[in-house]
Amino acid sequence: MEELIAYILKFGSLNKQQIDLVASKVKQIELDKDEYFSEAGKIPRQVGFVLNGVVRGCYYNNKGEEITRCFISENNLAVDYANFETNTASAEYIQASTDCKLIVFSKQDWDELSHTIVGWDNIKNKMVQQCLYQKSRKSPVISQDATTRYLEFLENYPTLANRVALSHIASYLGVTQQSLSRIRKNIK
Known part of the structure; x- marks a missing residue:
């Protein structure tokens, strides 16, 4: 949990009560290697933060070949954010490349933080920009x-x-x- 809080605090400040609220909204999950965090054809329902392991964003091209678009390792967000935000089906998969531990927010809890914590949207937007930048910069x-x-x-x-x-x-x-x-x- 400390890793997630340290990550969030890089993008803005929160008081102890707000940090406790954020901590109360998450759960830790484990993914086995090759297990999917989110799948193409389905609406992404959670935002993940990689504690341990590596996930990858991938899709299938028009020839049916699997293409890896990005890798996401420890202390980074893992989410198909555009589809998560708009509640639309994804065209990509987020899959565990190794055994992984993630901290996840459900869509409901992620949205609830926006309504409860003043300034959360600003922090969230900076985190998402970082996430998108890392994905695009490294291709x-x-x-x-x-x-x-x-x-x-x-x-x-x-x-x-x-x-x-x-x-x-x-x-x-x-x-x-x-x-x-x-x-x-x-x-x-």
Whole structure:
């Protein structure tokens, strides 16, 4: 819980009573590797904060190939926020890449904080902007060669190369697993 409160306080200040209220609105869940936090075709119903582990945002392209769009590791929000806010079905999955522990807010509790805590919307908006920025900033530039994309992946996600499946990294980079293995062998 301390990690979540420290994260929230990076974006604004709350008094003890407000912190206690936030803490009362969450529950901790565990996801097994490959389990879904939210699914395409369903309305996202919760905002997650990753305590331990890595989740990934992914979707299927028009050829039926699985594409990893982003990785979300410890001390970050995990949510398909646009669909969560508008109560619309998602086109993406958020899936555990490793065994995970998350703190989650239900939609009702997340909204209730906006109605109860003065300034929560400002804090929430800053957290969501950070979440969206991290997702967009770290996606690879397909015009770069594959080796450059992999090196940028290592720079952006220094702890993930040995934690998540190579197939997920390959799909994130837009290369085959065989190509990724060659790249990794060549840069060692």
